[in-house]
Amino acid sequence: MNHPAAPRRRPPFSVCLACQEYQVHPQELAVDVEGTSPREVDALCSPHRARSTEGACVLCGNRWPWVRLHGKSVIGACRPCVVKHLGEEAALEVEARWDAIERARRL
Ligand SMILES: [Zn+2]
Numbered sequence: 001m002n003h004p005a006a007p008r009r010r011p012p013f014s015v016c017l018a019c020q021e022y023q024v025h026p027q028e029l030a031v032d033v034e035g036t037s038p039r040e041v042d043a044l045c046s047p048h049r050a051r052s053t054e055g056a057c058v059l060c061g062n063r064w065p066w067v068r069l070h071g072k073s074v075i076g077a078c079r080p081c082v083v084k085h086l087g088e089e090a091a092l093e094v095e096a097r098w099d100a101i102e103r104a105r106r107l
């Protein structure tokens with residue numbers, strides 16, 4: 001009785017991060033329905049979570065994820081999947097950003 005509740009990290013019954021980001025339909029719920037897990041992979045639905053723990057593209061299981069949700073993210077996707085789900089424009093935008101970083105480094 002009277003156990004302090006585990007801290008909530010995200011709202012309960014959140015939609016899977018990868019389903020949201022890559023606009024996958026139908027969108028699945030994250031495996032961590034309580035929203036209390038500190039692990040980022042638990043914010044994914046079970047098929048996306050399985051691929052992510054293997055370090056593969058969450059969308060197709062390709063071994064070489066090309067882009068990640070953010071710097072330290074375990075959620076990666078390959079270029080063909082980014083194009084398929086978000087469009088060529090989105091992929092070109094990512095590349096333009098990388099180019100800008102490269103140029104800034106060389107200065
Ligand atoms: Zn998902």
Ligand SMILES: [Zn+2]
Nearest residue numbers: 057060078081
């Ligand atoms: Zn893929």
